[in-house]
Amino acid sequence: MKNGQMQLRLTGSGGQGVILASVILAEAAVMADKYTAQSQSYGPEARGGSCKAECIISDAPIAFTKVTVPTFLLALTQKALDTYAPGIPEGATVVIDESLSAPECLKNARVLALPILRTAKEKTGKAFTANIVAVGAINRLLKIVSAEAIEKAVLMHVPAGSESINMAALRAGEELVS
Amino acid sequence: MASELIGKYMREDKLPHIWCPGCGNGILMRDVAQAIDDLGLDKRKVVIVSGIGCSSRAAGYMDFNTIHTTHGRAIAFATGIKMANPSLEVIVITGDGDASAIGGNHLIHAARRNIGLTVVVFNNSIYGMTGGQYSPTTPRGDYGTTAPYGNIDRPFDIAQLAAGAGASFAARGDAYHVQKTVDLIKKGIAHKGFAIIDCLTVCPTYYGRKNKKGGAVEMMKFQKENFIPEEIAARMTSEQLAGKRVLGVVANNDYPELTEEYAALIARAKERAGGGK
Amino acid sequence: MSKRVLLQGNEAVVEGALAAGMRFFAGYPITPSTEIAEQASLRLPLCDGHFIQMEDEISSMAAVIGASAAGVKSMTATSGPGFSLKQENIGYACLSEIPCVIVDVQRSGPSTGLPTSPSQGDYMQARWGTHGDHPVIALSPSSVGECYTLTVRAFDLSEKYRTPVILLMDEIIGHLREGVELPGKITPAERPVYEDPECLRHPYHIPEGAWVPGMKPFGQGEFYNVTGLIHDEEGFPTNSNEAARRLVRRLLDKIEKNYDDIVTVEEFMTEDADTLIVCFGGTARAAKEAVLEARAAGVRAGLFRPVTVWPFPEKELFALSGRVKRILTVEHNDGQMAREVERAVRGRCETAFLGKIDGSVITPREILEAVKEGRRNGK
Numbered sequence: 115m116k117n118g119q120m121q122l123r124l125t126g127s128g129g130q131g132v133i134l135a136s137v138i139l140a141e142a143a144v145m146a147d148k149y150t151a152q153s154q155s156y157g158p159e160a161r162g163g164s165c166k167a168e169c170i171i172s173d174a175p176i177a178f179t180k181v182t183v184p185t186f187l188l189a190l191t192q193k194a195l196d197t198y199a200p201g202i203p204e205g206a207t208v209v210i211d212e213s214l215s216a217p218e219c220l221k222n223a224r225v226l227a228l229p230i231l232r233t234a235k236e237k238t239g240k241a242f243t244a245n246i247v248a249v250g251a252i253n254r255l256l257k258i259v260s261a262e263a264i265e266k267a268v269l270m271h272v273p274a275g276s277e278s279i280n281m282a283a284l285r286a287g288e289e290l291v292s
Numbered sequence: 293m294a295s296e297l298i299g300k301y302m303r304e305d306k307l308p309h310i311w312c313p314g315c316g317n318g319i320l321m322r323d324v325a326q327a328i329d330d331l332g333l334d335k336r337k338v339v340i341v342s343g344i345g346c347s348s349r350a351a352g353y354m355d356f357n358t359i360h361t362t363h364g365r366a367i368a369f370a371t372g373i374k375m376a377n378p379s380l381e382v383i384v385i386t387g388d389g390d391a392s393a394i395g396g397n398h399l400i401h402a403a404r405r406n407i408g409l410t411v412v413v414f415n416n417s418i419y420g421m422t423g424g425q426y427s428p429t430t431p432r433g434d435y436g437t438t439a440p441y442g443n444i445d446r447p448f449d450i451a452q453l454a455a456g457a458g459a460s461f462a463a464r465g466d467a468y469h470v471q472k473t474v475d476l477i478k479k480g481i482a483h484k485g486f487a488i489i490d491c492l493t494v495c496p497t498y499y500g501r502k503n504k505k506g507g508a509v510e511m512m513k514f515q516k517e518n519f520i521p522e523e524i525a526a527r528m529t530s531e532q533l534a535g536k537r538v539l540g541v542v543a544n545n546d547y548p549e550l551t552e553e554y555a556a557l558i559a560r561a562k563e564r565a566g567g568g569k
Numbered sequence: 570m571s572k573r574v575l576l577q578g579n580e581a582v583v584e585g586a587l588a589a590g591m592r593f594f595a596g597y598p599i600t601p602s603t604e605i606a607e608q609a610s611l612r613l614p615l616c617d618g619h620f621i622q623m624e625d626e627i628s629s630m631a632a633v634i635g636a637s638a639a640g641v642k643s644m645t646a647t648s649g650p651g652f653s654l655k656q657e658n659i660g661y662a663c664l665s666e667i668p669c670v671i672v673d674v675q676r677s678g679p680s681t682g683l684p685t686s687p688s689q690g691d692y693m694q695a696r697w698g699t700h701g702d703h704p705v706i707a708l709s710p711s712s713v714g715e716c717y718t719l720t721v722r723a724f725d726l727s728e729k730y731r732t733p734v735i736l737l738m739d740e741i742i743g744h745l746r747e748g749v750e751l752p753g754k755i756t757p758a759e760r761p762v763y764e765d766p767e768c769l770r771h772p773y774h775i776p777e778g779a780w781v782p783g784m785k786p787f788g789q790g791e792f793y794n795v796t797g798l799i800h801d802e803e804g805f806p807t808n809s810n811e812a813a814r815r816l817v818r819r820l821l822d823k824i825e826k827n828y829d830d831i832v833t834v835e836e837f838m839t840e841d842a843d844t845l846i847v848c849f850g851g852t853a854r855a856a857k858e859a860v861l862e863a864r865a866a867g868v869r870a871g872l873f874r875p876v877t878v879w880p881f882p883e884k885e886l887f888a889l890s891g892r893v894k895r896i897l898t899v900e901h902n903d904g905q906m907a908r909e910v911e912r913a914v915r916g917r918c919e920t921a922f923l924g925k926i927d928g929s930v931i932t933p934r935e936i937l938e939a940v941k942e943g944r945r946n947g948k
Contacts, residue, residue, distance in 0.1 A: 335790075336788060337788060339787050339788070341635070351794065352794050352805060358792075358793075359635070359638060359787075359794070360797065360798070360806075361634075361635075361661065362658055362661050362797055365627065365631040368623065368629075368631035368632050369632065369634060371595075371621065371628070372593065372595060372631065372632030372634065372637075372638075372643070375593060375595075376592075376619065376636035376640070376641040377639045377640070377787070377788055379788070397624050397628070398628050398631075401624035558614040558615075558617060560614075561614035561615055562614070
């Protein structure tokens with residue numbers, strides 16, 4: 115980890131909510147008194163193509179705001195994985211949905227295939243909670259913030275009325291990582 | 293009577309005005325002052341906004357808060373003034389080129405929003421300040437310095453244009469029929485939403501000379517004979533009205549006014565914020 | 570630190586504007602500034618303020634000036650193509666001395682360019698975008714926190730000097746989310762209003778010791794004329810060459826002669842620096858990282874960051890140029906500020922340039938290489 119920074123890159127297809135997931139992680143980091151810099155790709159790709167969001171989390175102030183050497187990659191679609199896997203350094207953690215197959219370039223990374231999309235559907239009945247399932251898994255895996263902080267961060271960013279379903283998604287995500 | 297209006301509403305030290313001898317703009321400026329006086333408006337609450345062109349010099353002569361803005365943008369400036377302080381009576385004085393060419397987009401959108409402005413168009417059918425080029429209201433076949441072979445464009449009827457865009461009040465006035473035009477401007481100011489009074493004025497120097505319409509007297513005589521106040525027109529047959537321009541109200545509707553709608557929006561937003569997410 | 574909140578740069582601009590007293594916003598949707606309009610539409614009604622989405626960029630600028638003439642602090646936000654469209658009325662606000670704030674979240678150009686990609690290509694447009702000799706103040710934030718504080722400062726300077734102030738942002742900062750600690754209650758500056766009878770009769774009269782006129786807002790019983798024509802002390806158009814010279818000179822002087830009040834810079838590790846990087850806005854974040862990496866590698870680099878980008882901080886840079894071996898200007902364009910740097914340095918040290926025109930972000934590594942290379946021309 116360069117400068118003690120976690121450099122997270124979250125990818126999927128537009129509409130899967132990876133931007134919101136990265137915002138929630140950044141929100142939780144701020145709550146936990148950490149420094150963070152969150153940004154995302156904009157433009158046509160955010161409307162249905164491959165979508166990328168980034169979040170740097172650090173105990174020290176962050177100078178450059180963009181991810182240069184990801185310490186973590188999330189990919190929810192094969193297209194996103196194929197696009198963003200090159201450049202992932204040795205030793206980085208990569209979480210992919212179980213339905214995807216990891217490309218050769220990730221052979222020196224720590225790749226975990228988790229049933230993120232399936233869990234969202236099975237545990238909450240709503241595919242759109244996959245991003246919150248991912249948030250739960252990522253936070254548990256990388257030990258970014260406490261369970262309370264991540265819960266609060268999720269509640270700050272989900273629409274009124276969807277709190278309980280998103281809490282269920284968060285728990286289900288946490289349970290994917292033991 | 294006239295001198296009383298001048299003392300009350302004009303910046304006497306800025307007169308005489310720059311308009312050419314025989315120009316109808318002075319009459320229309322007086323009509324606006326007369327309407328303000330008849331309605332008994334509080335001078336402190338009146339803001340006169342103008343754009344660029346012969347018409348728009350009127351703002352400088354009128355003793356109110358006046359703002360002479362950029363070409364075509366008077367209605368946009370006025371929108372900001374009215375939104376910032378809805379208690380102000382915002383009157384826009386503009387020309388045919390200012391309002392319907394370079395400022396045409398602002399005109400139709402202010403009409404659509406139905407913001408409570410009163411727009412008085414000093415429509416001389418030509419660009420006077422720049423020396424006589426054809427404008428969006430120059431009739432087909434007429435001449436201008438940029439239409440040496442005759443104008444082939446079809447002209448706008450500004451009152452109809454604004455009404456089509458949703459203006460809740462639109463009317464036609466002129467330079468000759470002073471009482472009728474003052475009455476229409478008064479109706480426009482008193483009207484709650486967006487009001488426009490398209491007033492045909494006379495430009496003997498450019499439009500008149502280019503088109504052999506005679507001098508100021510002949511041009512005024514033409515208005516007297518060919519522009520018919522609506523109450524007289526009502527008693528005439530369509531044959532008698534052929535080729536005539538009817539002065540009067542083109543549209544008068546009770547649509548919601550923008551700043552009132554915004555006040556309601558503020559209340560709604562606060563209620564929602566107060567009621568929790 | 571516990572009071573920090575996560576905010577996007579564009580959102581922080583709106584929070585800063587509201588704290589400064591903004592109660593009117595007019596805008597038109599354009600990437601990457603749109604979040605500013607969205608946030609303003611959400612927040613203003615709750616503060617009894619007004620938001621309007623106008624029919625275009627030109628009318629947005631006009632409405633902002635109109636609202637300000639009526640006494641309400643006003644702002645608009647846009648990006649490259651929209652900034653171009655606003656220029657005519659920015660000139661009007663300069664000449665008529667109506668305060669307002671214009672946010673330009675720069676994107677890659679020219680023309681429609683790369684709408685979602687970062688750039689700093691409007692640097693010169695911010696200075697010379699409107700025609701004629703005119704004063705300009707432009708501030709450029711380098712963090713989300715500064716989006717807030719510099720927006721407040723933009724309003725304060727605008728009111729104090731009765732002039733439009735440009736907040737020259739870039740996509741990097743506009744779309745960045747960071748934790749920021751918002752200041753508590755602030756006391757924003759208000760535009761000067763003079764009560765003495767001479768000023769009431771002559772709204773553009775400048776009292777002894779003042780730089781700006783002090784007319785009251787519209788609707789308060791002081792009947793005066795505002796115009797974009799050269800005008801006299803009464804605000805009435807004049808063709809007098811002397812009146813023109815006097816007015817334009819004062820407009821320029823009110824900024825130039827108050828340089829020390831207006832210009833601020835950030836210096837980072839400049840004390841013993843051999844190589845000075847000059848960089849502003851979002852790109853300065855990469856430069857700061859490059860300085861840290863250079864230092865770690867034993868290279869004495871430092872960063873000079875104009876916070877006020879116009880007027881250009883030439884005094885401060887000239888002073889530093891006598892102490893460093895080389896100045897490397899890094900900007901996200903093909904070398905606009907670099908010219909100002911050359912002008913300020915007057916040949917006192919070596920100068921070099923690193924820029925980019927492909928829409929991708931300038932990285933710390935690229936800057937570090939340029940620092941180490943010692944190249945004269947990075948193009």
